Structures are given as structure tokens and as C-alpha cells.
Amino acid sequence: MAIVSNISDKWILVIDDMEGMRSQLRMSLSSSGFAKLHVVSSIKEALERLATNHYDVVLCDYSLGDSTNGQQFLEYLRTADLINRNTIFVMITAEQSYAKVVAASDCAPDDYLLKPFTAAEFNARLEKLLERQTYFSAIDRASDKKNWGRMIAECDTLLAARDKFFFDLCKIKGAALIRNNQAQLAETLYREIIAMRPLGWAKLGLARALAQLDKAAEAEQLAKEILVEMPQFMAAYDFLGKLLAESGDKKGALAILQKARDIAPGTMNRIRELSALAVHTGQPEIAEKVMRETLIQHKHSPVRQADDYAVLSRALIHQGKTAEALNVIQDARKSFSDSPNNVILAVTESAAHLASGNHKLAHVSLEKALSAGELCNFSANALLAMSEACFTLGREEDATRLLNHAIQNNHDDVTLKNKVHAVLIASGKDAAEATALIETCTAEVIALNNEGVQHAQAGNLSEAIALLGKASVRLPNNLQILGNAALVIALDLVRNGKESAKLAQCLSYRESLIKKSPNHAKIAQIDTMLKQLKS
Amino acid sequence: MNDLHDAVMHDVKNQLAELALRLRARGDASVEMDIAMSASRRLTEMLLLGRADLCVNIDSVNPADFLNILAAEYAERFPNITIRVETVRAPESVFFDDALIRLALGNALHNACHYAKSCVQLTAFEQDNMLILEVCDDGPGFPASQISSDGTAPSAVSRTGTGLGLHLAHKIAGAHRLNDHRGYIQLHNDESGGIFRMLLP
Numbered sequence: 001m002a003i004v005s006n007i008s009d010k011w012i013l014v015i016d017d018m019e020g021m022r023s024q025l026r027m028s029l030s031s032s033g034f035a036k037l038h039v040v041s042s043i044k045e046a047l048e049r050l051a052t053n054h055y056d057v058v059l060c061d062y063s064l065g066d067s068t069n070g071q072q073f074l075e076y077l078r079t080a081d082l083i084n085r086n087t088i089f090v091m092i093t094a095e096q097s098y099a100k101v102v103a104a105s106d107c108a109p110d111d112y113l114l115k116p117f118t119a120a121e122f123n124a125r126l127e128k129l130l131e132r133q134t135y136f137s138a139i140d141r142a143s144d145k146k147n148w149g150r151m152i153a154e155c156d157t158l159l160a161a162r163d164k165f166f167f168d169l170c171k172i173k174g175a176a177l178i179r180n181n182q183a184q185l186a187e188t189l190y191r192e193i194i195a196m197r198p199l200g201w202a203k204l205g206l207a208r209a210l211a212q213l214d215k216a217a218e219a220e221q222l223a224k225e226i227l228v229e230m231p232q233f234m235a236a237y238d239f240l241g242k243l244l245a246e247s248g249d250k251k252g253a254l255a256i257l258q259k260a261r262d263i264a265p266g267t268m269n270r271i272r273e274l275s276a277l278a279v280h281t282g283q284p285e286i287a288e289k290v291m292r293e294t295l296i297q298h299k300h301s302p303v304r305q306a307d308d309y310a311v312l313s314r315a316l317i318h319q320g321k322t323a324e325a326l327n328v329i330q331d332a333r334k335s336f337s338d339s340p341n342n343v344i345l346a347v348t349e350s351a352a353h354l355a356s357g358n359h360k361l362a363h364v365s366l367e368k369a370l371s372a373g374e375l376c377n378f379s380a381n382a383l384l385a386m387s388e389a390c391f392t393l394g395r396e397e398d399a400t401r402l403l404n405h406a407i408q409n410n411h412d413d414v415t416l417k418n419k420v421h422a423v424l425i426a427s428g429k430d431a432a433e434a435t436a437l438i439e440t441c442t443a444e445v446i447a448l449n450n451e452g453v454q455h456a457q458a459g460n461l462s463e464a465i466a467l468l469g470k471a472s473v474r475l476p477n478n479l480q481i482l483g484n485a486a487l488v489i490a491l492d493l494v495r496n497g498k499e500s501a502k503l504a505q506c507l508s509y510r511e512s513l514i515k516k517s518p519n520h521a522k523i524a525q526i527d528t529m530l531k532q533l534k535s
Numbered sequence: 536m537n538d539l540h541d542a543v544m545h546d547v548k549n550q551l552a553e554l555a556l557r558l559r560a561r562g563d564a565s566v567e568m569d570i571a572m573s574a575s576r577r578l579t580e581m582l583l584l585g586r587a588d589l590c591v592n593i594d595s596v597n598p599a600d601f602l603n604i605l606a607a608e609y610a611e612r613f614p615n616i617t618i619r620v621e622t623v624r625a626p627e628s629v630f631f632d633d634a635l636i637r638l639a640l641g642n643a644l645h646n647a648c649h650y651a652k653s654c655v656q657l658t659a660f661e662q663d664n665m666l667i668l669e670v671c672d673d674g675p676g677f678p679a680s681q682i683s684s685d686g687t688a689p690s691a692v693s694r695t696g697t698g699l700g701l702h703l704a705h706k707i708a709g710a711h712r713l714n715d716h717r718g719y720i721q722l723h724n725d726e727s728g729g730i731f732r733m734l735l736p
Contacts, residue, residue, distance in 0.1 A: 020553065024553065024556050027556070027560060028556065031560070094545070095545070095548075095579045095582040095583045096541075096545065096582070098583060098634075099590050112634070114579065114634060114638075115549075115552065115579070116548070116549075116551075116552030116555065116572065116575045116576065116579070118555070118559070118572060118608050118611060118612065119559065119611070120607050120608045120610065120611035120612075121604065121607065121608035123607070124603065124604040124607035124608065125604050128600050128604065162627070163627060164597035164599075164600070164627045164628060166595075166627065166628060167594070167595035167628055168595070197595075197630050197713075198713075199593065199594060199595070199630070200592070200593070200594075201594070230591075230592075232590040232592070
């Protein structure tokens with residue numbers, strides 16, 4: 001029997017809803033030498049364990065009763081950053097769900113085991129996975145920090161050896177290049193791989209790179225080819241769906257995601273995309289069906305979001321089922337009560353009241369949303385939803401203020417601007433008016449930023465600091481302003497000597513920037529400046 | 536095959552797997568454990584094979600790691616057989632669906648261990664742009680009825696389920712395609728025993 005090296009140090013978490021399987025696995029793992037072992041029966045217990053303990057290996061059954069499955073759980077863990085990238089996630093599957101598990105999504109497990117398996121097979125595979133875990137640890141650390149530049153550099157170091165992990169490294173490097181907006185380099189890398197072997201992930205990677213290089217037609221063609229060859233390749237459906245939706249073909253996008261749903265039950269992200277597209281394309285009954293089924297299936301599961309209930313509620317409103325829409329919101333409130341979620345639910349409630357002709361209650365609900373907290377704590381989507389509701393109820397001034405805030409906090413986000421444009425059009429503005437409003441708003445924030453920079457260039461550092469500081473309080477999510485606010489203080493410290501209060505302020509801006517965008521170009525500039533200070 | 540058949544097969548498969556695990560825990564019943572495990576595996580394969588189209592997910596695989604894992608599993612089930620792994624003539628990375636080829640080759644390896652006198656060898660190498668995965672044993676070799684003239688597998692189910700295993704291996708190999716090439720399997724006998732070969736593009 002193969003003995004896995006140093007396994008007695010490794011923490012392992014087993015998740016299986018079947019008592020028989022749990023005791024089998026416990027017995028098998030303990031007899032193989034695993035001492036640090038936790039065995040749980042549900043996602044809820046698993047999350048409690050994961051919150052307090054670091055695990056080297058998570059062993060999860062795909063089928064966890066009627067609720068959230070192992071794949072959806074993994075997606076949730078990765079999206080919410082609840083496990084390190086270096087934690088090995090192994091999916092256990094029976095033959096019935098095998099096809100669904102291997103239908104590779106963006107969020108694939110590190111390995112999967114087909115039942116029944118022997119202890120010897122499991123140990124031998126785990127030994128290889130642990131070897132891999134050590135090999136990739138530096139890359140995974142960079143990935144956890146979302147430091148794509150670092151990830152790429154770590155990959156390059158290891159790629160030189162051209163060892164057995166060569167293709168895995170290329171896969172990781174390609175994905176990091178895309179996330180780091182280095183599409184040209186990604187394209188070259190993927191083409192090299194494809195020339196060696198036309199692997200599915202390399203083709204999809206190439207399609208992603210092409211899309212990023214504004215070659216949408218080529219990307220679409222390639223994605224369609226991939227799906228003809230590999231109709232089970234779920235990540236390709238998701239990519240193609242997104243591409244079509246972005247190019248304006250929402251019906252086409254919906255059709256693609258529905259096709260994907262016929263093959264595998266789908267990750268929550270895909271279900272969300274699909275429902276939103278169905279509402280947008282005037283087919284609320286599809287959104288209702290899909291989201292209702294999903295929420296019933298995932299009752300009490302942490303993978304649900306308040307937004308999911310809002311989408312279902314809106315799908316019902318669009319069909320005139322306002323009483324049902326209000327029930328959905330009531331139901332959601334049992335699980336979601338914090339202020340960002342309150343906004344989403346209250347806005348949806350307002351829309352339901354309005355649709356049922358109850359203007360007074362519509363206003364009450366909207367007021368609830370507007371007073372749920374500080375504007376800067378709300379997501380762009382929440383701001384847009386509130387603005388939409390304000391327009392509908394004739395509160396134009398509030399509506400514009402909310403849109404302003406959304407744009408000025410993200411003034412270089414094109415997708416957001418398109419959404420704002422859509423809200424303005426829906427409120428009755430014509431296209432020219434909408435564009436002008438967005439441009440004025442953007443120009444204002446650019447002017448503010450430039451004024452700060454000009455002050456700095458002219459040597460008026462204290463004015464620059466004051467101006468950008470004030471701007472960053474008003475627009476705490478605007479990364480450009482945040483970065484420049486840190487930069488001018490750093491410059492001041494270099495010129496006029498250290499001052500602890502200023503340094504602390506500078507570091508706090510830098511911290512916020514890193515938290516919001518770990519790869520922001522300004523961080524390197526700030527750090528260069530701060531290094532001068534040290535020497 | 537209907538849903539009821541599937542459900543019953545699935546249940547029996549699970550019971551056999553549990554039996555195998557209990558026999559393993561006793562520590563003195565490796566032959567019995569192997570019988571239960573193989574029966575459970577066979578049902579798994581049937582259930583998988585019953586599905587209309589096989590989902591093939593080709594990626595890079597290190598042949599030494601792959602064969603060593605397979606060898607470790609069968610070494611436990613056949614403690615009296617020595618299983619050797621030979622990969623010096625294979626590149627660091629080869630390309631196939633790890634899980635499916637594991638099923639197919641596992642079957643062949645099981646057979647080889649069953650009929651071998653004392654020794655089985657797993658070899659990976661490349662020849663004429665094909666990857667060859669070979670299972671050689673020192674047993675009596677394949678019966679003449681199983682070795683067809685062109686080396687491809689027979690589709691009839693024969694004794695001890697061998698035919699079913701070959702049918703599955705054949706289907707899995709064939710699902711591996713590259714340009715105009717498809718994978719296939721070959722059975723041979725030589726002076727020392729039986730040779731099962733899987734050739735993949």
C-alpha cells in the first residue's frame with residue numbers, strides 16, 4: 001500500500017451527507033495515517049469548520065442531498081475567497097453525476113474520485129496532489145492576493161524547467177495574463193500551446209484573449225467551434241453567453257445559457273446570468289421558473305443572495321403577479337437583513353407596490369432603501385436600482401444624484417456607464433441627453449482629479465493633498481483619486497521630510513487601493529516614492 | 536436500459552463497494568476484497584457506458600504519475616503480483632482523459648493481474664505519433680477467440696467479464712481523437728504472456 005508522506009500533519013475535511021459513506025471515509029483515512037481529520041455532513045457545518053480551521057485537503061461529495069451540490073459549494077467557496085487556492089479540493093462522485101462533474105466549469109476541483117475507489121488509489125492520488133500543492137504554493141499565494149503580476153513571474157520561474165507541470169503552469173499563466181489585461185501575451189501563449197496540442201482550455205483561453213483584444217467576432221467563432229467539439233465544456237458556454245450579451249445579442253446569450261443548463265444543473269453564477277437575460281429579453285416566465293427552482297433547491301443554503309430573490313420578484317412583477325412578488329421579498333427578508341441587502345429588497349418591493357398601483361407604499365419602500373445607509377457603502381448595482389426606482393416615482397433629483405455617485409466612483413468603467421445609459425433611457429431621456437449627462441459627470445471627476453495633479457505639479461503640495469483628500473472622502477471607491485491622494489502625500493513626505501500623521505494617511509489610502517484593486521498601476525508609483533523615503 | 540435498472544445497479548454497486556471496504560478492514564481477505572471491488576467497478580462501468588455519449592476531457596497527464604497510481608491500487612488488490620512501471624521512453628506530458636483511461640486501463644490491469652503468474656508490467660511510450668499504453672503479463676495469454684485478425688477488440692461479452700472490459704476500453708480509446716486519428720486497442724500474445732495495448736493519438 002502506498003504511504004503518503006507526512007500525512008499525519010495534514011488537516012483534512014470530509015463533507016458527505018450519507019452516514020455510511022462518512023464512516024467509510026473516516027475509517028479509510030484514519031487507517032491510512034490521517035490524524036487531523038474532520039468529518040461533517042452538511043455545507044453549513046463545513047463552513048463553520050472552514051471559518052476556524054485551515055485545511056490542506058477538502059474531500060467533498062458531489063451529491064449532498066437535495067440541496068446545494070458539491071460543485072456549487074466549490075464555486076461559492078472560491079467566489080467568496082473562503083479557501084486558499086492552495087487547499088486541495090477533491091470531488092467525490094458516483095457514476096450518475098460523473099458527467100456533470102467533469103463538465104469542466106471555470107471553477108474545477110483539483111481532482112475527482114469516481115466511486116468506488118480503494119484506499120490505495122486514494123492515497124496514491126493524494127500523494128501526487130500534495131506534491132503538486134508544494135510545487136504551486138508560491139503561485140497560489142500570489143493568486144490569493146490577486147497579485148497577477150507576481151503570479152506570472154512565479155510561473156515564468158518554474159516554466160524554465162519544462163517539467164511535468166509545464167502545461168498546468170501555462171494554463172495558470174494564461175489565466176493570470178488575461179486577468180492582468182495582457183491579452184497580447186496571452187494570445188501568443190495560447191497559440192503556442194494549441195500548436196503543440198489543441199487542448200480545450202487553451203482554445204477557450206485564446207477566445208478570451210481575442211475578446212479582450214476587441215476581436216469579438218473571432219472570439220465568438222472560436223467559442224462556437226469549441227462547443228461543437230466539446231458540447232460538455234461548460235466554461236465555453238459561460239464565455240460565449242457573456243460575449244453575446246456584451247455585444248447586445250441578449251436573446252442569443254440566453255439561448256446559449258439555456259443549452260448549458262440542459263447539460264448540467266449549473267453554477268449559481270450561470271443561473272443568475274440566465275435569469276437576468278430572460279427578464280431583459282422579455283421572457284420573465286423563464287427567469288421565474290429557473291430562479292424559483294433554484295431557490296427551492298437551495299433553501300437555507302449560503303450560496304443564495306438577496307439579489308436572487310430580487311430577480312425572481314422582478315420576473316413576477318413583469319408578469320403582473322405583484323402579490324407573489326411581494327411574498328418573495330418577505331421570504332428573502334428572513335435570510336437577509338444587512339443594509340446593502342435591505343436596499344436591494346426595498347427597491348424591489350417598491351417596484352412591486354408601484355406595479356400593483358399602490359403609490360403610497362411604493363414611496364415608503366423607496367424611502368426605506370434611501371435611508372438604509374451611506375451611499376458609498378452601496379454597490380454600483382444597488383445605486384442603479386435605487387436610481388431607477390427614484391425616476392419611476394418622479395424623484396428625478398435623487399435619481400440623478402445616485403447615478404452621479406455611481407459614475408464618479410467608477411468613472412472609467414464602461415460596462416457601468418452602459419448600464420447608467422440604459423437607466424436614463426428607461427426613465428424617458430433621449431440618447432443624446434443620457435450621453436451628455438454621463439459625460440458631464442465623468443468630466444467633473446476628471447477635472448477634480450486633474451486639478452489636484454496640477455497643484456502637485458506646480459509644487460502646491462498642501463493644496464493638492466487637501467483637494468484630493470476631500471475628493472477621496474466623497475468618492476472613496478474612485479481608484480484614480482485614491483491613488484493620487486496617496487501619491488501626493490508620498491511626494492510631500494519625500495520633499496518635506498517624514499511626518500507620522502501624513503505617512504499614516506498615505507498608507508491608509510494605499511491599503512484601501514490595494515484592497516479594491518491589488519494590481520492597480522498607481523501602487524507601484526506610490527511604493528517607489530515611499531522607498532525613497534526610507535533611504 | 537431504464538431508470539429502474541440503473542437505480543438497482545447503482546444500489547448493488549454501492550453494497551459491493553461497502554463489502555470491499557469491510558473486507559479490506561479485516562486485513563486478511565485481499566482476494567475477497569478484490570472480487571467485491573471488481574464487481575462494483577464493473578457495474579460502475581456499465582452505468583457509465585450506458586450513457587449515450589462519453590464526455591471526453593483531454594488534458595496533459597504525466598505518464599509516470601498516472602501509471603504509478605494505477606499500480607499502487609492493484610498492488611493492494613493483488614499482493615502476490617509484482618507490478619512494474621516503465622516510462623523512460625515516454626515524454627513528461629502526454630494527453631488523454633485521465634479518468635476514462637484510468638477506467639479502461641484499470642480493467643486491462645485487473646485482467647492481467649488475474650491471469651499473471653507473478654509479474655505485470657505497465658509501459659508508456661511513443662511510436663509513430665501515437666502514445667502507447669501497454670499492459671504485459673506473464674500468464675497464459677489471451678484466448679485465440681479474443682484476438683481478432685486486425686488487433687481490434689471483440690464486442691462480445693465473454694467469460695469473467697473480460698469482453699465487457701474490452702468493449703469499454705475500445706469505446707474509450709475511440710473517443711480520443713486528434714485531427715483524423717482515433718485511439719484503438721490491440722491484443723497480442725508473445726512467448727511470455729498476454730499484451731494489452733491502448734494506442735492514443
